[in-house]
Amino acid sequence: xxxxxxxxxxxxxxxxxxxxxxxxxxxxxxxxxxxxxxxxxxxxxxxxxxxxxxxxxxxxxxxxxxxxxxxxxxxxxxxxxxxxxxxxxxxxxxxxxxxxxxxxxxxxxxxxxxxxxxxxxxxxxxxxxxxxxxxxxxxxxxxxxxxxxxxxxxxxxxxxxxxxxxxxxxxxxxxxxxxxxxxxxxxxxxxxxxxxxxxxxxxxxxxxxxxxxxxxxxxxxxxxxxxxxxxxxxxxxxxxxxxxxxxxxxxxxxxxxxxxxxxxxxxxxxxxxxxxxxxxxxxxxxxxxxxxxxxxxxxxxxxxxxxxxxxxxxxxxxxxxxxxxxxxxxxxxxxxxxxxxxxxxxxxxxxxxxxxxxxxxxxxxxxxxxxxxxxxxxxxxxxxxxxxxxxxxxxxxxxxxxxxxxxxxxxxxxxxxxxxx
Amino acid sequence: xxxxxxxxxxxxxxxxxxxxxxxxxxxxxxxxxxxxxxxxxxxxxxxxxxxxxxxxxxxxxxxxxxxxxxxxxxxxxxxxxxxxxxxxxxxxxxxxxxxxxxxxxxxxxxxxxxxxxxxxxxxx
Numbered sequence: 001x002x003x004x005x006x007x008x009x010x011x012x013x014x015x016x017x018x019x020x021x022x023x024x025x026x027x028x029x030x031x032x033x034x035x036x037x038x039x040x041x042x043x044x045x046x047x048x049x050x051x052x053x054x055x056x057x058x059x060x061x062x063x064x065x066x067x068x069x070x071x072x073x074x075x076x077x078x079x080x081x082x083x084x085x086x087x088x089x090x091x092x093x094x095x096x097x098x099x100x101x102x103x104x105x106x107x108x109x110x111x112x113x114x115x116x117x118x119x120x121x122x123x124x125x126x127x128x129x130x131x132x133x134x135x136x137x138x139x140x141x142x143x144x145x146x147x148x149x150x151x152x153x154x155x156x157x158x159x160x161x162x163x164x165x166x167x168x169x170x171x172x173x174x175x176x177x178x179x180x181x182x183x184x185x186x187x188x189x190x191x192x193x194x195x196x197x198x199x200x201x202x203x204x205x206x207x208x209x210x211x212x213x214x215x216x217x218x219x220x221x222x223x224x225x226x227x228x229x230x231x232x233x234x235x236x237x238x239x240x241x242x243x244x245x246x247x248x249x250x251x252x253x254x255x256x257x258x259x260x261x262x263x264x265x266x267x268x269x270x271x272x273x274x275x276x277x278x279x280x281x282x283x284x285x286x287x288x289x290x291x292x293x294x295x296x297x298x299x300x301x302x303x304x305x306x307x308x309x310x311x312x313x314x315x316x317x318x319x320x321x322x323x324x325x326x327x328x329x330x331x332x333x334x335x336x337x338x339x340x341x342x343x344x345x346x347x348x349x350x351x352x353x354x355x356x357x358x359x360x361x362x363x364x365x366x367x368x369x370x371x372x373x374x375x376x377x378x379x380x381x382x383x384x385x386x387x388x389x390x391x392x393x394x395x396x397x398x399x400x401x402x403x404x405x406x407x408x409x410x411x412x413x414x415x416x417x418x419x420x421x
Numbered sequence: 422x423x424x425x426x427x428x429x430x431x432x433x434x435x436x437x438x439x440x441x442x443x444x445x446x447x448x449x450x451x452x453x454x455x456x457x458x459x460x461x462x463x464x465x466x467x468x469x470x471x472x473x474x475x476x477x478x479x480x481x482x483x484x485x486x487x488x489x490x491x492x493x494x495x496x497x498x499x500x501x502x503x504x505x506x507x508x509x510x511x512x513x514x515x516x517x518x519x520x521x522x523x524x525x526x527x528x529x530x531x532x533x534x535x536x537x538x539x540x541x542x543x544x545x
Contacts, residue, residue, distance in 0.1 A: 039485075048490035048538065049476045054434050062476055064490050064539040068520050148478055151487040176477060176506050195437030199430045200473070204499065303435060396435065 001103065006030035006322045008096060008110035009315075010087050010263065013042020015116035015295020017070035018308040019315030023114075024077045026319035032108070033074065033081035034098055040074070040081060041067030042118060043141070044304065046148045049169055051196075055305035066304060082106075090115075090267040092288055112290045112318040115264055115278070116311060119257040119296040121166075124218075127255050129161070131218030134225070140166040140254040144173070153177055155250025159227050160184040161215050165193040165302065167254025172201035174252075181205070182246050185213040185229055187236055190367055192256075192395045194302060215251065216243060224249055257300045267291055274343040275299045281348045282358045283326065284314035292318045299345045299361060302397050306361070327352035333410055340364055340418025341373070342394070349414070355404035361397055364418055368392040371420045373400060378412045392418065424450065427468040431460045442468035472496035476538070477509050479524055484516030484541035491524050494534045504529060516543040 007023055009016045012035030020031055039045060047063030054060055085100035096108040121139040136155060144166060146152045156179045160167045163186040171181045184202060189212050191198050202209050216238050217228040226247040230238035259277040270279045270287035277298040278286040284294050294314035295307045320326045329350040337344050344362045371392055374383040387400050424445050431438040438460055443451035447469045455461045466472055474496050478488040497505060505528060514524055518541040525535040
């Protein structure tokens, strides 16, 4: 088998597939996709609900349909993929070690690599829910795979901990399949999922959303028999006297996603402690030359449309890198979060002689009403740019486009913060 | 006839606009708070007769997936979702299936088809 490629994309989900199509459109042909599952499309295969594609395709699609459009593109373009193949290590010299039942151990080399491994769910262990260890405790994504891909109903009497989007989507899915969803508990005083999902997945079916609540204990021997829940105070500590038990056979957790960056570490890529993903410039290039990152492995997104857009930029950049056409960097500017903003991606802007607009992705630290996101630099009184928003919430990513003329004029670090008007 | 005010959170896109609809019986007489045409259409419909697109899955025999994901080709009355699920539960279909194939024609006489949203290949 061939072992050298211009571009290898690790992960054949929405990020990887979008990167491949963009690299192809930029003129690259010698491309390989490596995917650990038996099929391309990644998590979209189990996201059978609608709500995808409004930005990318101007129509509302289900997850599998959205994935199929990109899979079809790679087939038309004749891009090969290695399925059921797990990458074990990526080295800084862009050597890739992978393993597959069919081909055994593989050692491959690429002129450029796109890291698009996605993210995984935080588990019960990660949030340390006390109690026994019975069967029937699983993440929302695991339940989703059982129900939508494998064809099993993993429980009939459900409590959901965490109001992340997958948890909300699964509340509806369980209900439609005849299970009873007792409640969705959220430790924060606001939903961490999108408002539309609270409306169409919970309100539509009369499922209570208990804000500022958490599970204090799991009960049961072989199988879950119930959970104790309690209200929490502003420090997220259970309030004495508010505890009560809900009998159930299944506890579903939807308590956040973690970028899966084990391979980025073996490659020596510098990571951001807050996003859990790589530190990148506006072209999605990491701290290691020729290695790019995009999608949920870089930062956890709310919308696949944003993943596709970001990944297309990564794919195009990777192609330009291979073709030696990336513009020369004149100076590098750090982009740092200031009060009100938890993180900003990209963390670095490499200013070139082309005055290009730069898209900044960020999440606020809290809920703000009638606020502005401001970009500031140095000691200047006036912000470089100001974006007014009627409402900011950590559950919804903020995307701002900074004009090329503004970027070109910046000499020192840029801070991004929230100002309540 | 008396008017009724409905406060609706739009679900068309992730923005989640709060739309206020004033209706008289089943006639919308005033609508505000929406920021796009799709939202206006959704909220007007929602105030009068709520509809949802149903997405679920159907058992498949002889395919590389055990299930094929399906959707109602158009939104169906919200009140009929569980009736539709009763029909879907008993269904079984055979591979191969292409995206867009009709799995059930005119389900429950609603004039709407259930269509496949995933391709399922036939296994040898």
